[in-house]
Amino acid sequence: MLMEKNRIKIRIYRKDPEKDAKGYFQEFDVPVEEGMVVLDAVNYVTEHYDQTIAVRWNCKAARCGSCAAEINGMPKLMCKTRIDQLGGVVSIEPMHAFPLVKDLVTDVNENYETERAMPEFTPKEEKEPWIIDEMDVLRSQEFRKCIECFLCQDVCHVIRDHTTKYIGPRHVAKAASLDMHPADSLDRSKILTEEKGLGYCNVTKCCQEVCPEHIKITDNAIIPEKERAADGFYDPIMMLIGKIKKRKNGKNVE
Amino acid sequence: MNEYKELDSDILIIGSGGAGLRAAIEAGANGASVVVVSKSLLGKAHTVMAEGGIAASLGDVDSKDSWEVHFSDTIIEGVFLGNWRMAEILAKEAPERVYELERYGALFDRTPEGKIMQRAFGAHTYRRLCHVGDKTGLELIRTLEDRILHMNNISVMDETLITKIVSKDNKVIGAIGFEMKTGKFVVFNTKSVIIATGGLGRIYKITSNSWESTGDGIALAFKAGAKLVDMEMIQFHPTGMVWPPGVKGLLVTEGVRGEGGILLNSKGERFMLRYSPKKKELDARDVVARAIYNEIKNGNGTEHGGVYLDITHKGAAFIKKKLPAMYEQFKEFAGIDITKEKMEVAPTVHYFMGGILVDAETCKTNIEGLYAAGETAGGLHGANRLGGNSLADILVFGRRAGLYASEYIKNAKAGKMGVREIEAEIDNVKKYIDNKNKGVNPYEMTDKLRNAMEEYVGIIRNEKDLKTALDIVYKLKKESAKCKVSGDMKFNKGFIECIELNNMLLLAECMIKSALERKESRGAHTRSDYPEKSSDWEVNIICNNVNGDIILESAAIPEIPERLKKILKQ
Ligand SMILES: Cc1cc2nc3c(=O)[nH]c(=O)nc-3n(C[C@H](O)[C@H](O)[C@H](O)COP(=O)(O)OP(=O)(O)OC[C@H]3O[C@@H](n4cnc5c(N)ncnc54)[C@H](O)[C@@H]3O)c2cc1C
Ligand code: SF4
Ligand code: SF4
Ligand code: FES
Numbered sequence: 001m002l003m004e005k006n007r008i009k010i011r012i013y014r015k016d017p018e019k020d021a022k023g024y025f026q027e028f029d030v031p032v033e034e035g036m037v038v039l040d041a042v043n044y045v046t047e048h049y050d051q052t053i054a055v056r057w058n059c060k061a062a063r064c065g066s067c068a069a070e071i072n073g074m075p076k077l078m079c080k081t082r083i084d085q086l087g088g089v090v091s092i093e094p095m096h097a098f099p100l101v102k103d104l105v106t107d108v109n110e111n112y113e114t115e116r117a118m119p120e121f122t123p124k125e126e127k128e129p130w131i132i133d134e135m136d137v138l139r140s141q142e143f144r145k146c147i148e149c150f151l152c153q154d155v156c157h158v159i160r161d162h163t164t165k166y167i168g169p170r171h172v173a174k175a176a177s178l179d180m181h182p183a184d185s186l187d188r189s190k191i192l193t194e195e196k197g198l199g200y201c202n203v204t205k206c207c208q209e210v211c212p213e214h215i216k217i218t219d220n221a222i223i224p225e226k227e228r229a230a231d232g233f234y235d236p237i238m239m240l241i242g243k244i245k246k247r248k249n250g251k252n253v254e
Numbered sequence: 255m256n257e258y259k260e261l262d263s264d265i266l267i268i269g270s271g272g273a274g275l276r277a278a279i280e281a282g283a284n285g286a287s288v289v290v291v292s293k294s295l296l297g298k299a300h301t302v303m304a305e306g307g308i309a310a311s312l313g314d315v316d317s318k319d320s321w322e323v324h325f326s327d328t329i330i331e332g333v334f335l336g337n338w339r340m341a342e343i344l345a346k347e348a349p350e351r352v353y354e355l356e357r358y359g360a361l362f363d364r365t366p367e368g369k370i371m372q373r374a375f376g377a378h379t380y381r382r383l384c385h386v387g388d389k390t391g392l393e394l395i396r397t398l399e400d401r402i403l404h405m406n407n408i409s410v411m412d413e414t415l416i417t418k419i420v421s422k423d424n425k426v427i428g429a430i431g432f433e434m435k436t437g438k439f440v441v442f443n444t445k446s447v448i449i450a451t452g453g454l455g456r457i458y459k460i461t462s463n464s465w466e467s468t469g470d471g472i473a474l475a476f477k478a479g480a481k482l483v484d485m486e487m488i489q490f491h492p493t494g495m496v497w498p499p500g501v502k503g504l505l506v507t508e509g510v511r512g513e514g515g516i517l518l519n520s521k522g523e524r525f526m527l528r529y530s531p532k533k534k535e536l537d538a539r540d541v542v543a544r545a546i547y548n549e550i551k552n553g554n555g556t557e558h559g560g561v562y563l564d565i566t567h568k569g570a571a572f573i574k575k576k577l578p579a580m581y582e583q584f585k586e587f588a589g590i591d592i593t594k595e596k597m598e599v600a601p602t603v604h605y606f607m608g609g610i611l612v613d614a615e616t617c618k619t620n621i622e623g624l625y626a627a628g629e630t631a632g633g634l635h636g637a638n639r640l641g642g643n644s645l646a647d648i649l650v651f652g653r654r655a656g657l658y659a660s661e662y663i664k665n666a667k668a669g670k671m672g673v674r675e676i677e678a679e680i681d682n683v684k685k686y687i688d689n690k691n692k693g694v695n696p697y698e699m700t701d702k703l704r705n706a707m708e709e710y711v712g713i714i715r716n717e718k719d720l721k722t723a724l725d726i727v728y729k730l731k732k733e734s735a736k737c738k739v740s741g742d743m744k745f746n747k748g749f750i751e752c753i754e755l756n757n758m759l760l761l762a763e764c765m766i767k768s769a770l771e772r773k774e775s776r777g778a779h780t781r782s783d784y785p786e787k788s789s790d791w792e793v794n795i796i797c798n799n800v801n802g803d804i805i806l807e808s809a810a811i812p813e814i815p816e817r818l819k820k821i822l823k824q
Pocket of ligand 3: 065145146147148149150151152153169170173210211212213214215217
């Protein structure tokens with residue numbers, strides 16, 4: 001590891017698409033503190049060497065999902081990746097699945113449009129206050145841990161291809177969090193497969209491997225939604241029964 | 255001539271935290287056209303960090319709870335400085351806001367009977383905090399965000415930074431800012447502006463707050479002529495991380511103590527038994543923070559300058575279910591397994607009780623058409639905020655600000671900003687960019703300010719320290735006029751730092767002057783030279799903008815009516 005006398009070399013990707021035809025790496029020498037994370041190193045550079053480096057962060061606590069980047073080629077949160085756990089030179093690049101704004105910052109706003117196009121939470125008619133079993137809450141809550149870092153979108157090869165209409169793992173997990181809400185009345189599985197390209201996902205599980213919140217996106221959201229859609233398409237009666245009996249009871253639809 | 259675009263709407267909401275989003279929903283539902291701007295991305299506001307929960311007297315766990323008890327906890331723990339009417343509104347309306355959030359799609363933890371689970375928190379008489387594990391703020395923001403995205407009269411411009419609120423003849427007419435992604439200026443012509451820009455924790459070195467919490471909205475309101483209140487009242491949360499250095503100040507939720515965690519000094523003594531035999535670890539934040547401060551100062555601190563917080567006795571399964579974010583946070587950042595090892599903690603700057611002075615009922619400021627809600631507004635929490643009361647605050651008063659602003663615009667006429675005023679502001683902002691001359695590094699200035707506030711305007715204050723701090727602020731004000739950064743305006747964080755620094759220096763001056771003025775100890779404001787609480791100081795200190803100067807005034811606290819006095823305990 002390039003850590004001489006408690007210093008480290010980091011390489012930061014630089015490009016302003018309006019000005020530069022090609023991107024390049026700029027190398028900096030940064031002092032290392034105990035427990036330091038990649039974002040500390042980048043901030044050290046902006047504070048001491050070059051204030052013009054574009055970098056996005058907010059909570060610095062792995063809670064807001066602002067600081068997603070590719071660190072030594074791996075999609076990670078800069079504020080959660082410790083320098084001492086990385087080997088070799090530390091290279092920091094922006095996410096590749098999104099349009100570049102400048103340096104480490106990408107434009108992720110398309111994700112809000114995707115969310116806007118998904119049918120929102122639509123509660124069943126029920127007497128208030130709602131009585132909901134703790135067991136039924138757990139399944140949906142897993143997806144609600146999502147901090148919208150969009151690292152899963154970044155790693156998904158279907159999205160990187162840019163050729164399909166697949167909305168990507170984050171948005172399937174979002175749909176699943178609504179579908180599995182015990183008080184929700186809709187079923188989004190059909191929309192997911194018919195309109196949102198879920199069929200293109202070939203369950204490689206890369207998305208769930210990079211999720212900093214350890215959400216089992218493929219296992220617990222994508223596969224159940226695919227199966228539910230399949231059930232619904234082939235057997236409308238099963239789907240009806242499923243809606244009444246199985247769907248909202250917090251167990252897997254199998 | 256500068257280039258800029260103009261945007262018209264009925265209401266501009268500055269901030270997309272809980273207060274801003276809830277205000278937008280209400281104003282949108284009431285038919286107003288709304289633009290929401292924020293410094294960070296939509297869905298990433300400081301509110302996402304909130305952990306412990308929302309205080310509301312549902313009585314789902316302790317059936318004896320009621321709005322009366324919530325009201326009385328809020329007033330008493332605010333050491334009678336809080337506005338009684340705001341506290342009453344908060345206590346009465348919080349339950350409905352929680353149920354409403356559930357109807358919008360939030361999924362709270364449940365009791366065995368399937369009701370909303372509520373946990374114990376410092377100085378709340380009953381178990382009162384509705385929560386989603388220790389990620390309540392995230393659930394709140396996601397739920398409101400989803401709602402907003404599905405309303406078509408609300409548009410969101412995130413990563414847009416407001417540098418000026420424009421008022422004319424004591425009436426707001428709009429605001430000026432720029433888009434970070436393009437560096438382009440935007441002029442917002444509106445009938446009403448709602449400020450929901452959150453707190454100012456970043457004025458201190460050690461804080462739990464996000465990058466964006468630099469108090470911009472409070473400074474902009476003051477510059478536009480609004481009055482500020484209780485600027486000396488800043489809350490130190492008792493438990494922030496102390497190690498490793500990069501995360502110093504990061505919050506360790508009060509939920510740890512709420513779920514049974516205990517505090518120990520380096521001798522292994524459970525010292526809270528000495529400071530607060532009855533409430534122990536769950537006494538009000540100012541009490542626990544001072545106790546920890548004293549233990550550390552008296553040589554009973556740990557290796558990294560904190561005290562121990564221990565929850566290992568609760569067992570791994572319980573801890574991982576109830577405090578997943580804490581488990582993760584210590585594992586990832588410090589390499590510590592909190593199910594087996596003790597945590598090290600010390601006080602961290604956490605919440606700003608002071609802020610823009612507003613009308614209790616409507617959230618209106620003294621400027622017509624200008625409203626403020628959430629952490630930005632002052633008055634509700636008095637000298638100490640109860641945990642969980644802020645998430646309740648942002649929902650209750652966010653909604654009210656949206657409601658009353660959207661009523662106001664129905665009969666208000668839009669003003670028109672003068673071209674000269676727009677040009678002047680743009681020039682004023684652009685002056686920080688200079689590619690030819692090297693100026694003062696803004697980061698060095700903020701660093702000096704944060705260190706000064708940490709050292710001289712901390713948990714325990716005195717006249718000498720406060721005056722030292724004031725001198726430093728005056729000096730930094732002069733030096734920072736020479737701040738310069740290179741590059742252009744596009745996503746230039748150094749440039750943004752210059753703007754924030756300017757705001758923070760103004761606020762620091764207000765805070766220090768107010769702290770000098772209050773010659774007593776009350777709640778979060780402790781003076782070693784005036785250690786006692788004094789009835790002479792049952793007043794709010796108000797900062798007025800008189801031709802750009804900060805002029806203090808003390809105002810009598812509105813008297814609590816008999817019907818409410820009766821329900822105050824003791
Ligand atoms: C770690 C932590 C845990 C907490 N836990 C709890 C809890 O359990 N319970 C509780 O009640 N409270 C808790 N709090 C406090 C609570 O989270 C905050 O007080 C509350 O979220 C503030 O919300 P807000 O809407 O007022 O502002 P914020 O959420 O701070 O939002 C401010 C908004 O204003 C925008 N903004 C700021 N300046 C500008 C500008 N110049 N131009 C444009 N936009 C701007 C920001 O981008 C942001 O969108 C916690 C706080 C922290 C730090
Ligand atoms: S499992 Fe599906 S969504 Fe996830 S990375 Fe693979 S293809 Fe993409
Ligand atoms: S699912 Fe995980 S990886 Fe994907 S956006 Fe959410 S937190 Fe990030
Ligand atoms: S800065 Fe919030 S997740 Fe990294």
